Amino acid sequence: MRRTTRVVVAAVAALACVAGLGACAQIPTSGPVRVSTADQDPQADLALLPQGPTPGAEPNFIVQGFLGAVVAAPTSPKEYQTAREFLTEDAAETWDPYASVRVVREPPMPDPFETGTDIEGAETLDVVVRATTIATLDTAGAYTEAAEPGKVSYQFTLTKVGEEWRISVLDNGVLVPANLFPTQFRATRLYFSAEGEDANSLIPDLRWFPRNSWRLDAVEELLAGPPEWLQGAARSLFPEGTQLASPTIQEADGDEPVAVRLSEQISSATGAQRSSIAAQISATFSEGAGRTVPVDLYNGTSRLAVDAVNVKLPATIVQAMFLKDDQLYRIDEDGRPVEHDLPVDLATLDPTALAVSPATKPIVVRDGTDRIVNVSVDGEDRPDIEGPDLAAPSVDKFGNTWTSGGTNDLRVLPASGTEVTVPAEWLGGRKVLSVSVSPEGARIAIVSHAPSGTQVQVAGIVRNDDDVPVGLAPPLTVAGPVDGVEEARWSGLTTLSLLTRDRDGVSGVWTAGVGGQPGAGGQSRQLPGLTDVQQLAAGVTDRGLLVVTKDGDLEHEETGVWQPLVEDVDLVAYPG
Template identity: 25%
Template sequence: MIALLGCGVVLLSACGSMPVTGDIKAVDASQPGDSQVQVYAVAPRENATPAEVVDGFLESMTSDDPGFRTTRKYLTKEASRTWKPSAFTTVLSKAPNRSPRPVRDSDRSSTELTFTLTGEKVATVDAQSAYQPVVPTGFNRSLHLVQQNGSKEWRIDFVPDGLLLGQSDFKRLYRSVNKYYFATGPAADQSTLVADPVYVRNRTDPITGMDTVTQTIRSLVEGPTNWLRPVVDSRFPTGTVLRKGITALAPDDRNVLKVPLNRKADSVGQRSCRMMASQVLYTVRDLTSARVEQVELQRSDGSSLCVLGSGQAEEFAPDGSSGGPDSQYFVDDNGHVQRIPGSTKGSGDPEPVAGPLGDGPVRMSTVGVARDEQLAAAVSQDSASLYVASVVSAGELPAPAVTSRAKKPEDRLSAPSWDGRGDLWVADRNPHDRRLLRLAGGTGEPSNVRVPDLGGARIEALRLSADGVRIALLLTEDGHTTLKIGRIERQGDPDTRQDVSVVELRKAAPQLADVTAMSWSGRSRLVVVGKEQGGVQQVRYVQADGSAPASGVLPGANQVSSVAAADDEQLPLMADTEDDGIVKLSPGDNWQTVLKKGSSLVYPG
């Protein structure tokens, strides 16, 4: 047995550093644990058995071992030299299982062995720190051991690159952070920041020796992840990196974060520098215990390149404004659109909107409101027609902007959604003419949006992100409805006819067999309603990259049919339920009924 250094706790080959006060308890690296627990690797004991070498190596990978120096002691010299733990990370549902007995080489059975590692693979994290979930699938990998010449010591002489971690260890060792880049493409607001989620190491990265803030800024400066890269841009000049030797960055006693850059950034203009600083400010503002109020970028000689305060950064806010819309809208029992005024957190008295959607002749079923709250789009009660009208001034109801020819209401139009660029989106679910449609500015002619990866799936529902470069889709295929996120790519002149497509669909809630409702909730998070295989309905948060936060499951509500969340995560979550009507969930509270009657409650967007 190997003793925990300085703690008096016994583990096989890894141990945790504990607080100097309070109770002491054993730490099993394969069990869920506090992210503040630091685990140290322990070198293999003399004459360790082959099984102990494999177990020790696997446990050591879950440690905070600097440079993985101790972890490499389980490998032969050549394997230690070539192994690249930072290449990628494979995440299993649980810690890997080792075969109880090794397979011996038929020719040299006394000096060579192979162990098999198995498990259920749920995700990978690539060299860019981008998380990619996969449908849970069987995992199988081999570790080959040799008995080294001149000794009886067993060592691993073949190990694939990367780390192999159970889900609980991954959540303990890593945290999700949002990097920010600027939206690009025709008609893009070049000052709109887009969240790019990645996973960085808690505390110190074993390979680089960098703390969490420095890792995050390094990743930011290196550029966006491959999935997001086609639709965003960084203001950091190509080749910009942190000044050599920088491993720790923290705000000073005035909450100013100083970021030293190399000479590639020395001649950047003030406008570009301020945009670079805004990328840093929004990226790190939730990473430090003291909130960063100001970012100072420095040249290679240490002189100040530019300074940006949090107030000045509001022009680059990812949601397009300092606060974002906080009114809610819904369809009442008479099929008219009503508004719950903002700043009431869902508790104000509803009032009909101005214009034909508030008192017009056509009964509506669902509604979507533009983010500037000037226009709204509503689908008729039979789901056949989409109408667009002002909600701030009177007028006649215009002719339908989109009409579905499907025979059944459930095969007609989805609920509409507006993106952050002011465009309106809706899906026609007609089995004979399925279409994803976009109306530029909400009033243009509907144009077809290509979705090359759709295959035979049908779009049941859609929601656009505030940044306008991502779309969440509920897709039905083979009897199941799943949530996928697509990247929106635009080509051509926005003043004429733009070619718009949704590409590289990726699963955002692979742990749920069926998703019945969803909404964006913040900059890279969604709230979803769904069921695991054979489970009951649950309401939970998921990240746009498909990962699930540890505290993602929310209090249950009865028979939720739709859900609405705002860009501002402090605003209440709203839901339509069969038994309790429209309900809300404020941070730290339980579900409360807002309206007994009404449906299709939404925030602008």
């Protein structure tokens, strides 16, 4: 949502009269009711028509009308034109709706005037609107949940212009009621190319854009390049200086390609780069459309030659595994448990965590809390990771085993067998509880603890030419309002499943979005009924979440209801 050579729509406020907009869903009639973990956005479009000031309206109704006109802006061709009719000329020229975007819990409404206020005799009056902030949206469309809801108040000063009240002073920025946020903003995953040789391996980054300009906003943000938290893990293929050459991007009819017109710099891109750029934009436009949306690239008005390429999105391919009675099992394609074909003897170990590489090997277990062992190596020397309070391991697609390493760094054992330390100064003074590398190997989710509480952060992974990690990008904090997180696992392209535990030992399972959660208006949400979970496993797969209860029952989700799969299970893990 950057403003460059064009005007873009920003955030919205709302009236109580539209607060009831929503959707209905069927609820299972048997078994415990638990919410699905699918990270989907219904992407419903809702057009609202703004109404201008009513002649003779009192100050509170002018403010209320202004809020109503603003809520219509993101889906109205008039955008903020009608909203500015409620302002004086000077205020209309200086008011910047893009400066501050707050997602608020309740629809903001004007406070009533104190008893005895002389409305008729006054020339100026102040009207206050109060709300509770639960999230913010920056100018690039990045969504951040507030760790604690914060009370905010907006003051409007109204002045008589002739015989009509108009707003003469107001704060820059706008408020977005949470229930209307997903109807006004579209959850949009941008896709950036991974660093390294494979430009068609795509890394998703979720943003939120106004629905009447989301395609244009998405392309502008792709042109701006990866965000800070993906620096070194993702890259831009656009030649430096490339900009949009058209102020609009229109959806094409049927299966016709969408025309994306760029400045002359795009002509310096190689044929392979142009093909990858078109694939990135196509993947961004296709999500939520129910079909593949083809893209044509233009240098101004000249169509560029672009070859079709196959892109790779993050996905968990290998089946989930579990440990029972010192034996490894896998869950086959039909969802049935079968004994793993790898002979493993764990009788001499105290397995407390299990991890498997997306490349099938290595398979590692944490022995107690101070050693991580590669159990997929038989009869060969196998280096272990040893040290106090090791976090449950994660194994990436390159065969690197990750765990904690005290403060300021992580410990990684590559497939080569030579352990490396990955620095992360932002972990200073914090104990790492959980690490989880995403399927494509470019992102890591870390849960850490300090006296101030637990924190969930996601960062890009910087690797050398041998795919060994050498550093992490600055982190992005997610799931701000979720307390007591013990474990985080990737359960969607940009979604994490979280295991929490309160001071009484009662567990909870949450889903949270990296950049907001599609289908939930950006907010983290708890899955109802899960209070006895000992461990969870998740993957970027249609198979869904797996949990092990305190009684050792392995359960899986079917259409929102949890069903028992295997009894007396010790550990479970998806690859990653």
